[in-house]
Amino acid sequence: MFACIFIPDFSVQAIVRFEPELRGRSVAVLGGGRPPLEKVVALNERARQSGVEVGATKSQLEAWENLVLRARSESQESSAHAALLDCVQSFSPEVEDTSPGIVLLNLAGLEPLLGPLPKIASNLSQHVSQLGLEAYIAMAANPDAALLAARGLPGVTLIPEGREAERLGNLPVDVLLESFSSTFSSGFSSFPSDVEQAARWSETLDRWGIRKLRALAALPEVPVSERLGQQGIRLQQLARGAVQRNLRVWEPQLIFAESVELEHPIVLLEPLAFLLNRMLEQLCARLSARALAAQELRLELKLSASQVNDDASFAETPTYKLAGKIDQKFTRTLSLPTPMLDARVFLKLLQLDLQAHLPGAPIVKIDLSAQPARPRALQSGLFQPVFPEPEKLELTLARIAGIVGEGRVGSVELLDTHREGGFAMRHFAPVEPALKLRTKVKSSGNRKKDEENMSMQGNEKTCELAESHAENIKINGEEKMSAVIALRLFRPPLVASVTVREAKPVQLCCLDREDIAGEIVWTAGPWRSSGDWSEQEGWSREEWDIAVSSDNEQLVLYRLVQDRLSGKWFVEGMYD
Amino acid sequence: MGASPKLAAVVPASRLEVRATPEMVSSGLAQLDSLTGGLARGCLTEICGTASSGRTSILLFALARATERGEVCALVDTGDAFDPASAAAAGMEMSRLLWVRCGEKYPSRKPPSAGRRTNSRSEELPGKRSPGLHPEGQRWESRLGQVLKVTDLLLQSNGFGMIALDLGDVPMASARRIPLASWFRFRRAVEHTPTVLLVLERQPIAGSCSSMLLKVSGAKKLSAIRCQLSGKPPMHAELSHAELLDQFEITVELMCSRLERKLERKPVQSTRASFQSRAAWAG
Structure with missing residues (x-):
C-alpha cells in the first residue's frame, strides 16, 4: 500500500505555519509580478x-476588508516541505518527494510495526498537524x-485494493489534469509532462462532455488512442487507478534549516524573539522526528541597507533598539557543549x-540552521556527585556572561609559560566523572586490583581516568594534605614606590592603595625570571x-615585583 | 470544653518539623575537619580573617578537594583576585571550577525599561545606594551587585557541589551594605541542596544566616616578626624564606555553629585548630 499526503493551498499553509494567528482568517497569497502588478496565486x-x-489583482481585493494579504515566500514553502519530508521519514524509509506540498510513501510491510492502515493514517494526520499543516491523506494500492x-x-x-476505479470515479477530470500540471516539473509521477498538452486535453475532454474520471475511464481504448495518442491511454489508466510504478525514493539530506523573509523589517529584539x-x-520538531539533537545553532540575519529609524516611539518601547554599523549579513553561531533539543533553551540562549x-x-530575512548530532545518552550512577544539567548550566553561563561581561566567566586553562598571568579562559563544560568516582568508592586495599580491572577494559578513556585517579590518590597522601599558601592577585x-637600601626594599608606598604602605x-629574594626574548613582548x-x-600593627605578606625593563615596582599580590 | 484525652497525645504540627542534620563534607584539612566536622552541605559557612591570615588558602584547598571528588564548583570572585597558579598548586581540577570574575567590564546595555517592573536586585545593592558614596565605594557596590545576582543564578541552577563567594578584598563599609535579605535568600536557596556555600570575608556579615562561622587568624611566624620589630625577644631570631612561606601556620577558630543545638550560641571559649601550609614551589 501507498500513502499520499497532500497539503491543500500549500503556499497559504506555509505562511500560516509561521503566523499561526492567521489560522481561521481569510488569507490570499500574492505573487507573479512586481508590485503593484501582483495577483492572487493562492488562497x-x-x-x-x-x-x-485566483488571479485577482491587489486593487480588486480592496473590497474585502478582512482579507489578509501576504507575499509568496519560497523560503517558507521549502521549510514547510522539508518539515513534511522529515515527518513522513519517521513512518517509512521509502518516501517520494513528488512536488511542493505532496509526498508519497510506501507502507508495504509496515503494518506489523505501526498497526493497521487506519491507525497509520490517523497518526500521519496527527504528526502533520503538529507541524502546523492541515493535510489530506489517502491510501491506495498504487501511488x-x-x-x-x-x-x-x-x-x-x-x-481498498481493486476498488480504485470505483472510488476515483466521482472525482472531476480537473483533479487529474491539475495533478498533471503541478507535478510535471518534478517529473516524478506517471503524469505526462506537458502543461500545454494538459490544457488542450482539458478543452477536448470538456468538448466531449467528459467531466468525471468515471466517464474518462469508460471510454473505449482504441478511439481514445486514435484521438489522444498513447498518452491518452496512459491518462485513462490513471483515471482507472490501474497504473503500477515504483516510488522514486528521496534521499534525505541532513540539513535542518528554517527561513523567514519579512515583509516589514524588524528593528526590535522582541518581535524577533517571537519569530x-x-x-x-x-x-x-524536525530534529525530534529523526531522534536527533542540535550541537550547533547558526543564525544568519539579512540586514536592510537602510538606517534605523530614530523615531521616538522606538525609544519608548520596553525593548532595545538596534543601532550601530550596517552590514549586509549578521551571523551568530552558538556552539553547545552537549547536544540539546529544547526550543525554550535555544531561544533564551539566542x-x-x-x-x-x-x-x-x-x-x-532570518535563516536559522541546526547542526544535528546524536542526543546525549547518559545514565547517572548512584554514587555520582551532583552535576548541573547541561541545558540549565548553559543558560546560567549565558546569563552570567550578560552580567559580568563576555570572557569573564568560564574555566581556566593554564598556559605553558613562565610569564605571570599565563592562563586562558575557556568555555565551562565540565565532564561527568563517572568512571573516576566508581574507583573512589572502593576501599584502598582493592585499589591496585581495581586499576588492573579497569585497564583490562581496553578503553583508552578508562585507562586515562584510572591513571589520573591513581596519581591523585598518590599525591593526596599525607604529603599533600596541607594547604598551599595562596596568592591573591591585584x-x-x-x-608602588619602593625605597631600596643595601639592594633590598625597605619601605613601600602604594600609590593607588593607601592601605598598602609601610x-x-x-x-x-630577589628571584629573577625572564622570557620571550625573541619576541617583541619580552619580559624580565x-x-x-x-x-x-x-x-594597625598587622603584618601582611606581599609579592613585590620590579620590572627590569622599565625599572618600575609593582605590588603583584598578597599571600593569604 | 476540655480537649479529648486522645487529642492531648497528638503532637502539634508546628513541632513536627525538625531540621535534619546536614551532610558534612571534608574540607581536606584533617585539623579543620576535627574541629568542625567538615563543611555542611545545604548551609552557608563564613570564613573570615584579615589579610595574610591564610583564609584564601583554606578556601582554595576546600575547592580543590571538592573538584577532586568530581564535584562542579564555582568561585564568584569579587575582586578578581583568584590566582590560577595557586589553585593548580593546591590540586584544583581546573575544568570543574567555574570562575566568575566580577569587575568593571559590566555591559550596561540593558536600559531600565519604561512600563516594566525593574529588577531591584540586578544592578546595584537594593535600596542602599547613596548619592554621596565615595567612588571606590561605588566601584565595590557595582561589583557586589554583580556578585549577588551571579550567586542567585548559580544557586538556582543547582548541581554545584560548592559555591564560594570571595569577598576578601571588599572593604567592610561596602560589605556591610549587602542587605540581610540577600543572605536570607541565599540561605533559603541553598537549603535542601547538596551545595556547600562558602563566603570569604574580612569580618562576619551574614549574621544569623550562616550556619558556621570560622575565624582564621594570622600565622605564629608573623607574630615572631612582629616581636622582632617591636624589640621584644623574638621566638625566631632570623626567618628564612622557606621557614616563613613553607610552614605558614594558620589558626582556625570556630566562632559559631548552628549545626548542633549545643553550639547555637557562641561558645564561651572558642575552639581552635592550627595547621601548617606549604608554599606552592615546595612541591
Missing part, C-alpha cells in the same frame, strides 16, 4: 468562500491512485547572545616576597 478555503478568486484520491478527497481516505521561537519549535551582540540594522598590579620588616622581572607592617 485558503475561507477566502475562497468569501468570493476571492498515483493515492495521489489522485488525496488531491480530490478531503480528510483521510482509504481505498525565532516559532522557527526553533519547528526545527526541534536572546542573550543577541542582547550582547546587536545586529545593528533592521532585519529583513589586577592590574599596583604601581616599613618592610622582612624580605626574601625580579620578585621579592616581603612582609609589611601596616598601621
Whole structure:
C-alpha cells in the first residue's frame, strides 16, 4: 500500500505555519509580478468562500476588508516541505518527494510495526498537524491512485485494493489534469509532462462532455488512442487507478534549516524573539522526528541597507533598539557543549547572545540552521556527585556572561609559560566523572586490583581516568594534605614606590592603595625570571616576597615585583 | 470544653518539623575537619580573617578537594583576585571550577525599561545606594551587585557541589551594605541542596544566616616578626624564606555553629585548630 499526503493551498499553509494567528482568517497569497502588478496565486478555503478568486489583482481585493494579504515566500514553502519530508521519514524509509506540498510513501510491510492502515493514517494526520499543516491523506494500492484520491478527497481516505476505479470515479477530470500540471516539473509521477498538452486535453475532454474520471475511464481504448495518442491511454489508466510504478525514493539530506523573509523589517529584539521561537519549535520538531539533537545553532540575519529609524516611539518601547554599523549579513553561531533539543533553551540562549551582540540594522530575512548530532545518552550512577544539567548550566553561563561581561566567566586553562598571568579562559563544560568516582568508592586495599580491572577494559578513556585517579590518590597522601599558601592577585598590579637600601626594599608606598604602605620588616629574594626574548613582548622581572607592617600593627605578606625593563615596582599580590 | 484525652497525645504540627542534620563534607584539612566536622552541605559557612591570615588558602584547598571528588564548583570572585597558579598548586581540577570574575567590564546595555517592573536586585545593592558614596565605594557596590545576582543564578541552577563567594578584598563599609535579605535568600536557596556555600570575608556579615562561622587568624611566624620589630625577644631570631612561606601556620577558630543545638550560641571559649601550609614551589 501507498500513502499520499497532500497539503491543500500549500503556499497559504506555509505562511500560516509561521503566523499561526492567521489560522481561521481569510488569507490570499500574492505573487507573479512586481508590485503593484501582483495577483492572487493562492488562497485558503475561507477566502475562497468569501468570493476571492485566483488571479485577482491587489486593487480588486480592496473590497474585502478582512482579507489578509501576504507575499509568496519560497523560503517558507521549502521549510514547510522539508518539515513534511522529515515527518513522513519517521513512518517509512521509502518516501517520494513528488512536488511542493505532496509526498508519497510506501507502507508495504509496515503494518506489523505501526498497526493497521487506519491507525497509520490517523497518526500521519496527527504528526502533520503538529507541524502546523492541515493535510489530506489517502491510501491506495498504487501511488498515483493515492495521489489522485488525496488531491480530490478531503480528510483521510482509504481505498481498498481493486476498488480504485470505483472510488476515483466521482472525482472531476480537473483533479487529474491539475495533478498533471503541478507535478510535471518534478517529473516524478506517471503524469505526462506537458502543461500545454494538459490544457488542450482539458478543452477536448470538456468538448466531449467528459467531466468525471468515471466517464474518462469508460471510454473505449482504441478511439481514445486514435484521438489522444498513447498518452491518452496512459491518462485513462490513471483515471482507472490501474497504473503500477515504483516510488522514486528521496534521499534525505541532513540539513535542518528554517527561513523567514519579512515583509516589514524588524528593528526590535522582541518581535524577533517571537519569530525565532516559532522557527526553533519547528526545527526541534524536525530534529525530534529523526531522534536527533542540535550541537550547533547558526543564525544568519539579512540586514536592510537602510538606517534605523530614530523615531521616538522606538525609544519608548520596553525593548532595545538596534543601532550601530550596517552590514549586509549578521551571523551568530552558538556552539553547545552537549547536544540539546529544547526550543525554550535555544531561544533564551539566542536572546542573550543577541542582547550582547546587536545586529545593528533592521532585519529583513532570518535563516536559522541546526547542526544535528546524536542526543546525549547518559545514565547517572548512584554514587555520582551532583552535576548541573547541561541545558540549565548553559543558560546560567549565558546569563552570567550578560552580567559580568563576555570572557569573564568560564574555566581556566593554564598556559605553558613562565610569564605571570599565563592562563586562558575557556568555555565551562565540565565532564561527568563517572568512571573516576566508581574507583573512589572502593576501599584502598582493592585499589591496585581495581586499576588492573579497569585497564583490562581496553578503553583508552578508562585507562586515562584510572591513571589520573591513581596519581591523585598518590599525591593526596599525607604529603599533600596541607594547604598551599595562596596568592591573591591585584589586577592590574599596583604601581608602588619602593625605597631600596643595601639592594633590598625597605619601605613601600602604594600609590593607588593607601592601605598598602609601610616599613618592610622582612624580605626574601630577589628571584629573577625572564622570557620571550625573541619576541617583541619580552619580559624580565625580579620578585621579592616581603612582609609589611601596616598601621594597625598587622603584618601582611606581599609579592613585590620590579620590572627590569622599565625599572618600575609593582605590588603583584598578597599571600593569604 | 476540655480537649479529648486522645487529642492531648497528638503532637502539634508546628513541632513536627525538625531540621535534619546536614551532610558534612571534608574540607581536606584533617585539623579543620576535627574541629568542625567538615563543611555542611545545604548551609552557608563564613570564613573570615584579615589579610595574610591564610583564609584564601583554606578556601582554595576546600575547592580543590571538592573538584577532586568530581564535584562542579564555582568561585564568584569579587575582586578578581583568584590566582590560577595557586589553585593548580593546591590540586584544583581546573575544568570543574567555574570562575566568575566580577569587575568593571559590566555591559550596561540593558536600559531600565519604561512600563516594566525593574529588577531591584540586578544592578546595584537594593535600596542602599547613596548619592554621596565615595567612588571606590561605588566601584565595590557595582561589583557586589554583580556578585549577588551571579550567586542567585548559580544557586538556582543547582548541581554545584560548592559555591564560594570571595569577598576578601571588599572593604567592610561596602560589605556591610549587602542587605540581610540577600543572605536570607541565599540561605533559603541553598537549603535542601547538596551545595556547600562558602563566603570569604574580612569580618562576619551574614549574621544569623550562616550556619558556621570560622575565624582564621594570622600565622605564629608573623607574630615572631612582629616581636622582632617591636624589640621584644623574638621566638625566631632570623626567618628564612622557606621557614616563613613553607610552614605558614594558620589558626582556625570556630566562632559559631548552628549545626548542633549545643553550639547555637557562641561558645564561651572558642575552639581552635592550627595547621601548617606549604608554599606552592615546595612541591
